Amino acid sequence: MTTKKKSAVDWDVLIGMYKQMCSFRRFEERVGLAYTKQKFSGFCHLHIGQEGLAVGVQTALRDTDYMISGYRSHTQAIGKGIEAGQVMAELFGKVDGACRGKGGSMHMFSKQHRFLGGHGIVGGQAPLAVGVGFAIRYRNEDNIIVCYMGDAATNQGQVFEVMNMAATWDLPVLFIIENNKYGMGTDITRTTSVDALWKRALAFDMGHSDVDGMDSMAVLDHVTSLVETMRKDKKPHLLEALTYRYRGHSVSDPGTYRTKEEVEDYQKNRDAILHLGQHLVDNKMATADDLKAWDNEAKEKAKEAEAFADASPQPAVEELWDHVLAP
Numbered sequence: 001m002t003t004k005k006k007s008a009v010d011w012d013v014l015i016g017m018y019k020q021m022c023s024f025r026r027f028e029e030r031v032g033l034a035y036t037k038q039k040f041s042g043f044c045h046l047h048i049g050q051e052g053l054a055v056g057v058q059t060a061l062r063d064t065d066y067m068i069s070g071y072r073s074h075t076q077a078i079g080k081g082i083e084a085g086q087v088m089a090e091l092f093g094k095v096d097g098a099c100r101g102k103g104g105s106m107h108m109f110s111k112q113h114r115f116l117g118g119h120g121i122v123g124g125q126a127p128l129a130v131g132v133g134f135a136i137r138y139r140n141e142d143n144i145i146v147c148y149m150g151d152a153a154t155n156q157g158q159v160f161e162v163m164n165m166a167a168t169w170d171l172p173v174l175f176i177i178e179n180n181k182y183g184m185g186t187d188i189t190r191t192t193s194v195d196a197l198w199k200r201a202l203a204f205d206m207g208h209s210d211v212d213g214m215d216s217m218a219v220l221d222h223v224t225s226l227v228e229t230m231r232k233d234k235k236p237h238l239l240e241a242l243t244y245r246y247r248g249h250s251v252s253d254p255g256t257y258r259t260k261e262e263v264e265d266y267q268k269n270r271d272a273i274l275h276l277g278q279h280l281v282d283n284k285m286a287t288a289d290d291l292k293a294w295d296n297e298a299k300e301k302a303k304e305a306e307a308f309a310d311a312s313p314q315p316a317v318e319e320l321w322d323h324v325l326a327p
């Protein structure tokens with residue numbers, strides 16, 4: 001390990017982010033493999049490629065902030081505090097899963113960690129996020145809620161309705177569009193009238209910005225400053241993050257709607273993990289061996305998560321109807 005030089009940059013934070021990105025990627029790779037081994041079935045949407053955004057955002061938040069997301073959210077849930085083993089167990093439908101195995105891939109949830117799903121209905125999380133934003137204001141807290149959604153989700157009517165409410169009532173909701181260019185197999189330019197999705201905010205006179213979601217440091221800087229403002233003024237903001245998914249929409253995606261060259265270009269030239277790793281090496285904060293060792297740790301952690309999920313039993317038949325409806 002190299003000696004750390006003094007700097008305004010908190011290198012430990014950046015190293016932590018690097019490790020976290022590796023563990024997210026290795027976790028999702030294992031999830032993909034477990035699916036092909038038929039350890040679980042149903043839908044499975046991997047977040048591989050989009051780690052820079054997840055890690056930059058979570059690092060800018062406090063534990064007391066809330067987060068809500070769509071179905072591509074296994075690792076966002078881990079970032080918000082749910083144990084990786086519990087997420088894997090949830091995928092496998094096991095009793096030690098985050099929702100005792102009753103939610104599965106699209107429905108990670110933890111009240112304790114303020115991760116409020118995991119939602120399979122495209123855009124369905126946005127009205128819930130605005131409800132939480134209302135509760136934050138009503139209780140006079142200085143927390144915020146991050147509401148992740150995909151590019152295609154921004155074309156849902158309910159998203160427009162609730163952005164209007166959030167802007168009208170000044171609710172601290174940070175809407176983050178994970179613009180990975182595609183909604184399933186459809187290029188966003190074929191379905192959307194605007195050339196930049198942050199422009200949706202103009203209709204509501206809402207704060208808006210964009211960020212390179214493949215640059216975890218840019219995300220951290222930008223979201224830190226947004227959140228600081230939002231804690232005070234309680235106003236919503238629409239952030240468009242440009243990102244890219246390397247795997248298919250879900251595990252069953254032939255990928256005929258994009259070229260191999262496009263995917264490879266992001267993997268080789270834009271990858272968030274390579275980018276931060278290079279930055280650490282260039283600044284003598286890590287050696288190539290350090291990066292390799294951290295990645296190996298990430299692989300080990302993913303393996304442990306899977307072993308935990310394998311060992312966990314299935315829920316008992318007697319609890320079939322427990323935890324299904326809120327009391």
Ligand SMILES: Cc1ncc(C[n+]2csc(CCOP(=O)(O)OP(=O)(O)O)c2C)c(N)n1
Nearest residue numbers: 072120121122150151152153180182183184
């Ligand atoms: C209301 C609704 N309509 C359609 C679907 C089917 N569907 C599932 S994912 C998806 C694409 C969403 O793409 P995007 O919002 O860009 O998110 P990404 O998958 O790229 O992360 C669609 C149309 C759905 N789940 N819910």
Ligand SMILES: [Mg+2]
Nearest residue numbers: 150151182183
């Ligand atoms: Mg998309």
